[in-house]
Amino acid sequence: MTQATPAAGKRTLGTHSVCPIGLGCMSLSLAYGGQLPDEQGVEILHRALDLGYDHLDTARLYGMGHNETLLGKTLRGLRDRFFLASKTGIYVEGNKRWIDCSPKATRAACEESLRLLQTDYIDLYYLHRHDDSIPIEEAIEGMAQLVQEGKIGGIGLSEVSAPTLRRAAAVHPITAVQNEYSLWTRNPEIAVLDACRELGTTFVAFSPLGRGVLANSVQSPEQISDTDFRKTMPRFLPENWGHNYGLICQFNGIAAEQGVSPAQLALAWVLSRGEHVVAIPGTGNMKHLEENMARHDWQPDADVLQRLDQLINQQTIHGHRYSEAMRANIDSEDFS
Numbered sequence: 001m002t003q004a005t006p007a008a009g010k011r012t013l014g015t016h017s018v019c020p021i022g023l024g025c026m027s028l029s030l031a032y033g034g035q036l037p038d039e040q041g042v043e044i045l046h047r048a049l050d051l052g053y054d055h056l057d058t059a060r061l062y063g064m065g066h067n068e069t070l071l072g073k074t075l076r077g078l079r080d081r082f083f084l085a086s087k088t089g090i091y092v093e094g095n096k097r098w099i100d101c102s103p104k105a106t107r108a109a110c111e112e113s114l115r116l117l118q119t120d121y122i123d124l125y126y127l128h129r130h131d132d133s134i135p136i137e138e139a140i141e142g143m144a145q146l147v148q149e150g151k152i153g154g155i156g157l158s159e160v161s162a163p164t165l166r167r168a169a170a171v172h173p174i175t176a177v178q179n180e181y182s183l184w185t186r187n188p189e190i191a192v193l194d195a196c197r198e199l200g201t202t203f204v205a206f207s208p209l210g211r212g213v214l215a216n217s218v219q220s221p222e223q224i225s226d227t228d229f230r231k232t233m234p235r236f237l238p239e240n241w242g243h244n245y246g247l248i249c250q251f252n253g254i255a256a257e258q259g260v261s262p263a264q265l266a267l268a269w270v271l272s273r274g275e276h277v278v279a280i281p282g283t284g285n286m287k288h289l290e291e292n293m294a295r296h297d298w299q300p301d302a303d304v305l306q307r308l309d310q311l312i313n314q315q316t317i318h319g320h321r322y323s324e325a326m327r328a329n330i331d332s333e334d335f336s
């Protein structure tokens with residue numbers, strides 16, 4: 001895919017240049033532990049635009065339409081100030097959850113997203129998970145139709161492996177892959193980061209703060225509420241947490257030595273992994289929103305990056321990132 005050279009300090013996302021730090025909006029509807037009051041979400045969104053956030057990431061799944069609705073009503077009339085990404089493909093009804101990336105389902109979902117978002121185009125539309133009941137080629141053909149009709153600007157894939165990405169890109173250019181990536185989740189290093197670089201696909205790192213852990217917002221899983229799904233994640237379980245938190249304390253020490261916050265160090269590490277990488281930290285907290293953007297152009301020295309690499313990686317962290325049940329829906333390569 002031919003991409004334009006990004007503006008200074010920005011990175012390429014499809015035909016746009018965006019700030020390397022975008023805003024993951026999931027927290028505004030589905031914060032770990034509960035839903036944020038709408039008034040707080042509205043304030044966060046307005047302040048985010050003022051701070052220079054120009055890439056907002058949402059999904060139908062976040063609050064089952066609540067997140068798209070919040071963005072739509074809050075940002076109506078401001079559409080030209082940000083790059084809008086949303087996702088489809090995961091459906092939930094009561095206790096039933098399924099994946100459907102068929103062209104028919106995608107079209108219906110896209111039309112509903114456009115309505116909720118109060119816009120006539122979505123810059124980047126992702127398939128939230130790989131649907132192994134149909135060939136990826138068929139799913140991408142459905143998305144390509146939406147591009148042709150001007151409903152979406154580009155196609156994205158989430159939690160996919162490099163082979164799936166390559167098959168998809170043979171049908172239509174893929175603007176972005178959004179997989180989990182942070183110091184403590186290195187799976188994209190197996191193959192996806194390289195495949196993205198080769199194909200001209202931007203890599204969007206989700207949960208770049210390790211779901212808050214690399215921002216030092218969790219000192220003990222006991223402070224997490226029982227409804228917070230991190231509680232079921234193996235890394236947070238008592239048999240792994242003590243060891244993992246020991247590494248996080250050392251990480252916090254490096255942040256202090258560098259004169260930045262742990263969140264700023266974690267984000268700088270992600271952005272150091274390639275010019276084709278952007279990150280979308282999530283927050284429902286005004287101070288954190290400001291902090292995450294404040295040092296987006298800071299680059300740690302090579303020796304600091306090397307120390308971080310050695311301290312926290314797939315060999316040093318104990319426990320899987322997802323529970324067994326959640327791993328069942330994942331197509332992307334995983335360190336076992």
Ligand SMILES: NC(=O)c1ccc[n+]([C@@H]2O[C@H](COP(=O)([O-])OP(=O)(O)OC[C@H]3O[C@@H](n4cnc5c(N)ncnc54)[C@H](OP(=O)(O)O)[C@@H]3O)[C@@H](O)[C@H]2O)c1
Binds near residue numbers: 031261280283289292
């Ligand atoms: N494609 C997918 O399947 C997928 C999956 C998960 C997430 N995502 C996307 O990725 C975005 C971010 O992921 P995420 O929310 O899971 O994880 P994250 O960005 O790694 O971490 C978010 C957590 O960190 C805390 N935090 C943020 N900035 C902080 C700071 N400066 N200091 C202290 N704590 C801080 C937040 O709490 P506060 O609210 O208190 O700041 C929140 O608990 C989501 O919003 C969503 O858009 C995509």
